[in-house]
Amino acid sequence: MNSALQCLSNVPPLTAYFLGQYEDHINRDNPLG
Structure with a gap:
């Protein structure tokens, strides 16, 4: 999951x-809230 978040964080x-x-x-x- 960490590598997926790192990839997504590099997309401005x-x-x-x-x-x-x-x-x-x-x-x-x-x-419904």
Whole structure:
């Protein structure tokens, strides 16, 4: 798993997404939580 995370962390768009841009995709209006 460590090697997979290292590969993904070297892809700049994915790194930027997981460091903060994912918050734009959270559905805060979902009644299930």
